[in-house]
Amino acid sequence: MTFATVRQMAEMFQTSLTATAIRLVEFGSFPAMVVCSEAERRRWFKRGPDVPGVLWPHERVSPMTMAYEVLKGQATSPGPTDVSADAWFEHRDARRYAIREDSIRITDDLVLTLLWWKDESQLLELEGDENDDED
Numbered sequence: 001m002t003f004a005t006v007r008q009m010a011e012m013f014q015t016s017l018t019a020t021a022i023r024l025v026e027f028g029s030f031p032a033m034v035v036c037s038e039a040e041r042r043r044w045f046k047r048g049p050d051v052p053g054v055l056w057p058h059e060r061v062s063p064m065t066m067a068y069e070v071l072k073g074q075a076t077s078p079g080p081t082d083v084s085a086d087a088w089f090e091h092r093d094a095r096r097y098a099i100r101e102d103s104i105r106i107t108d109d110l111v112l113t114l115l116w117w118k119d120e121s122q123l124l125e126l127e128g129d130e131n132d133d134e135d
Helices: 003-013 015-025 064-073 120-134
Strands: 031-038 042-046 079-082 100-109 110-116
Touching: 003 015, 003 110, 015 031, 015 042, 015 100, 031 064, 064 100, 064 110, 100 120
Parallel strands: none
Antiparallel strands: 031 042, 031 110, 079 100, 100 110
């Protein structure tokens, strides 16, 4: 679940990086999300079927993310990095979890980010919290 994989698949299927990243999130074997950001704010996102609906990315890109650094020109696609989930998500327990982030610049003002969970038990806990809130 990296942009290196996305690039290989995009070349093989002759599709765009964005379309390929979305398909990888939708049909890949990891719980994942793709987020498109511009000028420090989220433009759109797509979550995979295994990512609980309770997880919404912040509206503004956090300085604690690689996406922020790529947008500011401070980094150029450093590859997958572990970040605290609260850098990306509003959920009250997000600070307890870590996610993998891979961010790349796709235009002068847009960054595409892949987020995925290595530890699926974190998502099960978050989903359980969501169900507890509904009771």
